[in-house]
Amino acid sequence: MGINIGIDLGGTNIRVAIINKNGMVEELLQEPTEVEKGHLHTIKKMVNMIHTISEGKKRIDGIGIGAPGPLDPKRGVILGPPNLPGWDEVYLVDEVSQHFSASVYLTNDANAAALAEATYGSGKGYESVYYVTVSTGVGGGLVVNGQVFQGAQGFAGEIGNMIVQRGGSQYSNLNKGALEGYASGTAIGKQAKELHDIEGGAEAVFDLVREGNEEAWQIVNDAVDYLAVGIANVTHVVNPDVFVIGGGVMNAGDLVWTPLREKVKGYVYEELVPYINLQPSSLSGDAGVIGASLLTR
Amino acid sequence: MGINIGIDLGGTNIRVAIINKNGMVEELLQEPTEVEKGHLHTIKKMVNMIHTISEGKKRIDGIGIGAPGPLDPKRGVILGPPNLPGWDEVYLVDEVSQHFSASVYLTNDANAAALAEATYGSGKGYESVYYVTVSTGVGGGLVVNGQVFQGAQGFAGEIGNMIVQRGGSQYSNLNKGALEGYASGTAIGKQAKELHDIEGGAEAVFDLVREGNEEAWQIVNDAVDYLAVGIANVTHVVNPDVFVIGGGVMNAGDLVWTPLREKVKGYVYEELVPYINLQPSSLSGDAGVIGASLLTR
Known part of the structure; x- marks a missing residue:
């Protein structure tokens, strides 16, 4: 061996x-x-x-x-x-x-x-797992019955480029109004800089939220709302058993997780609400x- | 037997x-x-x-x-x-x-x-087929290796409820900004009535477009643009080999198909453009x- x-x-x-x-x-x-x-x-x-x-x-x-x-x-x-x-x-x-x-x-x-989380991590035991990472960018991956579903050209899971705001703003080489431009760590840092001159990226924004800063909270809340839209959209395309969500932004803890769980439920059919299952990734690095x-x- | x-x-x-x-x-x-x-x-x-x-x-x-x-x-x-x-x-x-x-x-x-089209229709021979129907509503279905992928609760393919315009307008019991509210036959008819007092639903709008009516064309063009966003979004979630697209709206022919094929290419990564494969459904009723x-x- x-x-x-x-x-x-x-x-x-x-x-x-x-x-x-x-x-x-x-x-x-x-x-x-x-x-x-x-x-x-x-x-x-x-x-x-x-x-x-x-x-x-x-x-x-x-x-x-x-x-x-x-x-x-x-x-x-x-x-x-x-x-x-x-x-x-x-x-x-x-x-x-x-x-x-x-x-x-x-x-x-x-x-x-996605494959690691589905096999050994938070997605273990589920038939279908959609993994989402929210850090510098937003990405994802679908695993069904222990196999990565890569798609015809290997682009399955490229949800950072999913349009959630048609005609919205452009960010890097992605679509106008793409998820990554609103929900990524980079987007949070960029919004904070542009709107309130907050330096230090997403980390600094999260620190301010913990100190009770209302403007910082609004920025995070907006980003989380977009992320919820993205997750709901994936639900409407493939309805996976579980979402496993990782990446630096998700390390912010309850501050992000609590509104996220609530918001996703607001963007799916009523019948799906009891089944929305969002789990933090467990294998991290x-x-x-x-x-x-x-x-x- | x-x-x-x-x-x-x-x-x-x-x-x-x-x-x-x-x-x-x-x-x-x-x-x-x-x-x-x-x-x-x-x-x-x-x-x-x-x-x-x-x-x-x-x-x-x-x-x-x-x-x-x-x-x-x-x-x-x-x-x-x-x-x-x-x-x-x-x-x-x-x-x-x-x-x-x-x-x-x-x-x-x-x-x-979706299963019929993947097995006997336009999706025959492809590993993964995403079927989309655009008529009164917008719906869909994913077939992989000849099996319907229904999702955990059977909601895979419910793309009419996919949000393409966060904070957009509400239509029936769907999400605000949901695809069906912009791209369905009903949506086309409703827009025409509200914006230009055109009666007779989507059919009447298509007739006006054929007569060279610019306002009617704008309404159709907008609806097709939203549909393109929806199809691109599905591509970024699962990247299927082929989209098979049916339903009353698609029967309008080149008027809808020509801009749709062009617009979808504008909403995906450059690397995917050569592979975008949209086929009309062939089993119809x-x-x-x-x-x-x-x-x-």
Whole structure:
């Protein structure tokens, strides 16, 4: 029996881990992505990290990589994600494969986290799990019967680009009125800066809310309301058994969770209200590497 | 070998059909629902129609019913749909089952049509099909690998209630800013009446567009734009291989299809543009009974 390797390739850090059969992290290496040095530099670093972590092990059974979208999981190609500037049409699976005899798989980071949460985390035991991450951006992933539903071109779960306010404001390369432009941590920080000159991003806004600042509360409440719309919309498209929600913004606790649970109920059919099931993610930072390793099973 | 019966229970008509192994309608009965006479009257009529159509046949292998949502397919209960007034918590499957030895199944009408289109119609051969119907209301259904994905409570595909304009206008018992309030045939007729005093509903609006009426064109163009937002949103949630789109509004032809195809492309990631695949439904009026019969397989 060899080892299963899960990799979380982020805009800031690369994390390479050995994951055991029970979905636990056995060993973990982390290094900065150094995206400014170009994709070849990062890939070389990733390959070295795999060599290091697998040294002395019998063999590598499989390597799974979770990376920011858009990407093409079928061809194993990164397609120019905002969080990996310069990675346009990068054949990541091919690049990594030539250094190892193991099979290499690629999926987007939200799908990897979704798979981990559905298999070992808060979504365990449910038939259908929609994972949502609310941090710098807003992303998601659908898992049905233990399998990621990637969609025809691998874009299932790209809910940050879902339009919740037709004709609304533009944010990064997304649609006008897209969810991410209203509900992400970035959006909260941006609103606070523009409306009330509050510096320090979403964290600072949450601190102010805890101090009783009404303006900060209004900004958070608005963002949560948009998030509730997004979750209700996903409900109307696929009606999953459970939503597992993670990401930095959700770490703000009751401040976000209490209004969110209430607001989602206001945006679904009355008959669905008793069944709305929103759970905090439970694997946090490890979901990415655990989920990526599951691609290899 | 017995027969498979498919039933389409609508607000206006009940259609009961024998469907053969190839998904063809062999015999069909249609009678008015007479919803004003109460659900017991309608159910009695449906039972009689099943007796009539199966007379002289060896046996009934299964009965599938498609009905307007909301409903609970697992319990076989109709939950008070706007198109069947007075049908609140009606145990339809139990009511029909006591008259026949065959198994009885229930799903919503859009799911039934989705299953038919995915199996025998425009969605044939695709792994994932999202069916959308645009007529009095807007509904849908997801079929993956030949199976309807009903969702945890059977509400998958209820995209008429998807919010595309947060804080927008209210329409029937749906969410404020819900898709159905902007993109349905009813919405087109209502806009035309309110804005320009055009009588005659969506049909009249389409006629005016064909005569070159600019105001009528603007109304249609707006509705199509909202529909495009809805389809793009579904793409970002599940990224299906194909959308099969039916319903009265889509019968308006190029007038609706040409701008729709263009607009959807404007609301998805650039990488997805070449793959956007919108097909007209091909089974039209028979999709309901054919799809319902497939529940029994």
